[in-house]
Amino acid sequence: MADERGPVVDDEPPMRMREQIVLQVGGRLLTPFILLFALYVQFHGDFGPGGGFQAGVLFAAALVLFGLLFGVDRVQQVIPVSVSEVMIAVGVLLYAGVGVTTLLLGSAFLDYDALSAEHGQHWGILLVEAGVGIAVAATMTRLYYAFGSLHPDSEPAAGEHGE
Amino acid sequence: MSLLEALLVQRGLWVYWAIITLMMIGLYGVIARDHLVKKVMGLNVFQSSAILLYVAIGKVRGGTAAILLEGEENVLYSNPLPHVLMLTAIVVGIATTALALALTVRIQEAYGTLEEDELARLRVREDEEEAALDPHPFDPPGEPEDVEYPEVKVGGGAGGAGV
Amino acid sequence: MAAESVGQGLQQVALSTAFDVHFPALEVVLPLVAAPLCFLFRSRAFARILSAAVAWLTFGVALVLLQKVLAEGTVRYPLGGWAAPYGIEYRVTVAGAWVILVVSLVAALTLLFDSRGSASRLAPERRYLYYSAFLLCLAGLLGMAITGDLFNIFVFLEISSLSSYALIALGRDRRALMASYSYLIMGTIGGGFFMIGVGLLYQMTGTLNVEDMAQRLPAVLDTRTVLVGFAFLLVGLSIKLAVFPLHQWLPNAYTFAPPRVSAFLAGTATKVSYYVMAEVVFVLFGAHFVFTEIGLGAVLMPLSVAAMFVGSLAAIYQADLRRLLAYSSIGQLGYMTLGLSLANVEGLTSGLVHVFNHGVTKSGLFLVVACVGYRTGRTTVRSMAGLGTRMPATSLAFVIGGMSLIGVPGTAGFVSKWELIRGALAAERLWLAAVVLVSSLLAVVYVWRVVEMIYFGRPEGLESLGRDGEPVREAPFSMLLPTLILVAATVVFGLWSDPTLSVARSAAVELLGGAGG
Amino acid sequence: MAAAEATAAAAAPLPVRDLAVVELGPLPLEVLLLALLGLTAVVILRTRELFPAALLTGVFSLINAGLFTLMDGVDVAFTEAAVGAGISTVLFLGALSMMDRSERQRPPRWRALLAVVLTGAALIYGTFDMPSYGDPQAPVHRHIAPQYLAGAEAVHIPNVVTVVLASYRGYDTLGETVVVLTAGVGVVILLGGRRRRRSAGVGSTIEAGGRDGG
Incomplete structure (x- = not known):
């Protein structure tokens, strides 16, 4: 999966940020907790505020925090641009796929009761929220990649300059 | 005076009026500001206030958030439907913001300025030149761009390309 | 139906087992699923084939739906299995099926068009993004026309709008970026107004379902809140529909967008908004309230007439063919809103039949311009000089399309105009009939300018050569075919107007009948 | 299964927990937050420095999220805080990193102001027949x-x-x-597909000249 739009290698964060040891350590400690919290929000959405969309944004926010402290390229090493793009499509397809499945099972589009007589609604909501979460997390990450790596020196791909 | 008091205090219409005022501040920003990024900020304020209007509509005084409390009877809940709708509206808002900002980045690159009146001047000049030169908007296939615009100044300093 | 389902509460709706009950859902879901697939596989060839196949499939489904609706009346589909006012319901009316037929037909033919060398600013290996956005736009437009839920209309309106901003920005000229930005600002304000309008109506009725709301509105029709809500819905839609003073975004958007995008949007986007406006006016509020009580006609009619003249006059002075066609669109949309403002069967029939007639004509003409641009490298009126002998088929296509814009008998444009004049006479507004005829003369002027250039203009110097330095010759078959199909359709349905006119008429009768007949 | 309960719920009058609360006049916290929102919005539009304005859009979203919470929209508040104060601010700052960060001063646009005031007046006219704020009925x-x-x-x-x-x-x-x-x-x-400009010259547009004629 070689990506021609891979990370820009020399994308150094501003020196001021780099030298903030406290910030860096804090950020490094905080990131996994935000990611955990995102997962909690994802799966706790049935009981309290939250759900796929909020979880997705939180997940992306953790990556953004990490990126602000250590540079976009470090984040892109963990989650490459191509992976984020694939996951956008996967999330949407998961959601729509649930609908298509229920449709093929003979019920209405997105009628979760077709999935299981007893727990259809639970399963349906779980899957659909997962789709939302994946799509949103991936999109927000991709948006961050697009805007976070803007630089006065960067330019569009060959032939795409706004003339 | 008593009518106003009835409207404001007893019926609480001031909440709606305040929200409408916010909305109009945003709308004024979109229409009247010249900087393209500022317009996007105005759009943000406009959309957020419209969302606030919906959420206010869903409020039940003395009610609580629509997260069902087990075992408790006769709890008054606020209306969950506007909240559901507004989650979607927030998503639409961020999608619009992202797209608009991406466009401003490209416009900045292509024109070297984001001030609306300067852009308008540049565009008029371009239209006139086009009418005079009868140019070739369709480039030959496969060939690199042979028509380019002069380098634009990116970042820093007021874009002076228009003058 | 709506009254029943209130009693049903949250009961799930049992569907018949025949697969074609799912067609309303499939119509939108097919492009909706195909778009992320294109994005996932990142292959231009795959995206091209998939998008074309999906567009033709949606056309087939639309045909079946239209037949079904004509035979059985409104087709309903409960998404998620939830009964109408609780869940989101798809409600395919004759008018809705008619509009999705036009949208999917135009999409299928424009995707058939081979846009070699002129497609967009995207590097070849990133072209799949174009098809992804195209399919999203298609899904959004289809969804708007099928859904029976006001907030769902807003969601799909935004899907189609956001994707069209991206598509327009792909135009080769840097002015495409500004055109897209202006459209984005106007479109978002329009969408915001629509959303506020829906919110106010929701506040007074407690429902979002169109039919359910139509039943609950009469009780609160005299409130100021509902009046303001209606105004906001209308203004929001008018921006999308490019009704006269709110049309400024349209000319640049259509001029600088990639050729196929112009052809697609010109034939579809405004038409769908027209349908939604008709639905709001006639189904939600009812003709009596809108035209008798608040007198919308007194506003919409002058604006429509102004659009007819301003659009056509501006078209006369354009040097660029695409801009000429875009201004002509503003004029033609004026005919459609005029038909709506007459609020009688003939007028509305004319508007709805023009959805098809103008959609086909204008898309065909934009494709003609794309062919000319491909061979000559220019899209100005002057670039047409002497093409009559060198690109005979393309030239003839322009002439026929132009005749349809004027409304020459034998073309589709005549059918709509004739119906519009009948509508004006039925409303006892003789002067309107005269105005329509006079405005057609303006169309004669701008079309004649081009025709004169095609057959009597002389290419000078370098202009006799195409962009590859060779003499200009006929466009390749893969470009010509969809263009000619669209243009031929204007003749076929100009001469044989029974099918289009009868569908449009039953759609108009249905709309004027209000909610649930 | 749910049908019967649902119909019952629709028929039964809504329980009103505390009428005293409904009678309460101005709500101090909401007044405060709305006033803060208005102030933030005005500052966003008035300041000519775009960087602070971008940060203030985040602040605007946070205050807005507070209001959503007061109005019981906890999910909306959560989302608004995460999106408005988080992601959208990052996008603004990212975009601003490559453009001119100050806006030129211009006189107020009276026609725009008039249009906006009229629109607002129409909306306020529409509120007169609205149900009271928070009316359970x-x-x-x-x-x-x-x-x-x-x-x-x-x-x-x-x-x-x-x-x-x-x-x-x-x-x-x-x-x-x-x-x-x-x-x-x-x-x-x-x-997408952007790359860092290699170095001045190669692949850059500087020497290409253009029909703008410089």
């Missing part, structure tokens, strides 16, 4: 919403917003996810 609270509450209880999912979002109006949410996809596709179209 308003149509929105009497129709459909009670059935949603009953339906969520029937499937034992306490967060009604989640049930309505993912099930009753699940199709809207699919649309919402597609909006997200559309934003992704659009931004990748516009900003």
Whole structure:
């Protein structure tokens, strides 16, 4: 999966940020907790505020925090641009796929009761929220990649300059 | 005076009026500001206030958030439907913001300025030149761009390309 | 139906087992699923084939739906299995099926068009993004026309709008970026107004379902809140529909967008908004309230007439063919809103039949311009000089399309105009009939300018050569075919107007009948 | 199964817990937050420095989230805080990193002001027939919403917003996810495939000259 739009290698964060040891350590400690919290929000959405969309944004926010402290390229090493793009499509397809499945099972589009007589609604909501979460997390990450790596020196791909 | 008091205090219409005022501040920003990024900020304020209007509509005084409390009877809940709708509206808002900002980045690159009146001047000049030169908007296939615009100044300093 | 389902509460709706009950859902879901697939596989060839196949499939489904609706009346589909006012319901009316037929037909033919060398600013290996956005736009437009839920209309309106901003920005000229930005600002304000309008109506009725709301509105029709809500819905839609003073975004958007995008949007986007406006006016509020009580006609009619003249006059002075066609669109949309403002069967029939007639004509003409641009490298009126002998088929296509814009008998444009004049006479507004005829003369002027250039203009110097330095010759078959199909359709349905006119008429009768007949 | 309960819920009058609260006049916290929002909005539009303005849009979202919480929209508040104060601010700052960060001063636009004032006046005119703010008897609270509450209880999912979002109006949410996809596709179209300019000269547009004639 070689990506021609891979990370820009020399994308150094501003020196001021780099030298903030406290910030860096804090950020490094905080990131996994935000990611955990995102997962909690994802799966706790049935009981309290939250759900796929909020979880997705939180997940992306953790990556953004990490990126602000250590540079976009470090984040892109963990989650490459191509992976984020694939996951956008996967999330949407998961959601729509649930609908298509229920449709093929003979019920209405997105009628979760077709999935299981007893727990259809639970399963349906779980899957659909997962789709939302994946799509949103991936999109927000991709948006961050697009805007976070803007630089006065960067330019569009060959032939795409706004003339 | 008593009518106003009835409207404001007893019926609480001031909440709606305040929200409408916010909305109009945003709308004024979109229409009247010249900087393209500022317009996007105005759009943000406009959309957020419209969302606030919906959420206010869903409020039940003395009610609580629509997260069902087990075992408790006769709890008054606020209306969950506007909240559901507004989650979607927030998503639409961020999608619009992202797209608009991406466009401003490209416009900045292509024109070297984001001030609306300067852009308008540049565009008029371009239209006139086009009418005079009868140019070739369709480039030959496969060939690199042979028509380019002069380098634009990116970042820093007021874009002076228009003058 | 709506009254029943209130009693049903949250009961799930049992569907018949025949697969074609799912067609309303499939119509939108097919492009909706195909778009992320294109994005996932990142292959231009795959995206091209998939998008074309999906567009033709949606056309087939639309045909079946239209037949079904004509035979059985409104087709309903409960998404998620939830009964109408609780869940989101798809409600395919004759008018809705008619509009999705036009949208999917135009999409299928424009995707058939081979846009070699002129497609967009995207590097070849990133072209799949174009098809992804195209399919999203298609899904959004289809969804708007099928859904029976006001907030769902807003969601799909935004899907189609956001994707069209991206598509327009792909135009080769840097002015495409500004055109897209202006459209984005106007479109978002329009969408915001629509959303506020829906919110106010929701506040007074407690429902979002169109039919359910139509039943609950009469009780609160005299409130100021509902009046303001209606105004906001209308203004929001008018921006999308490019009704006269709110049309400024349209000319640049259509001029600088990639050729196929112009052809697609010109034939579809405004038409769908027209349908939604008709639905709001006639189904939600009812003709009596809108035209008798608040007198919308007194506003919409002058604006429509102004659009007819301003659009056509501006078209006369354009040097660029695409801009000429875009201004002509503003004029033609004026005919459609005029038909709506007459609020009688003939007028509305004319508007709805023009959805098809103008959609086909204008898309065909934009494709003609794309062919000319491909061979000559220019899209100005002057670039047409002497093409009559060198690109005979393309030239003839322009002439026929132009005749349809004027409304020459034998073309589709005549059918709509004739119906519009009948509508004006039925409303006892003789002067309107005269105005329509006079405005057609303006169309004669701008079309004649081009025709004169095609057959009597002389290419000078370098202009006799195409962009590859060779003499200009006929466009390749893969470009010509969809263009000619669209243009031929204007003749076929100009001469044989029974099918289009009868569908449009039953759609108009249905709309004027209000909610649930 | 849920049908009977739902119909019952629709028929029974809504329980009103505390009438005294309904009678309460101005709500101090809401007044404060709305005033702060207005102030922030005005400052955003008036300041000519775009960097602080971008940060203030984040602040605006945070205050807005506070209001949403007061109005019981906890899910909306959560989302607004995460999106408005988080992601959207980052996008603004990212975009601003490559452009001129100050805006030129211009005289106020009276025609725009007039149009906006008229629009606002129309909306305010529309509020006169609105149900009172927070009125439990308003149509929105009497129709459909009670059935949603009953339906969520029937499937034992306490967060009604989640049930309505993912099930009753699940199709809207699919649309919402597609909006997200559309934003992704659009931004990748516009900003994807960028690369750092190698060095001045190679592949740059400087020497190419142009029809602008410089």
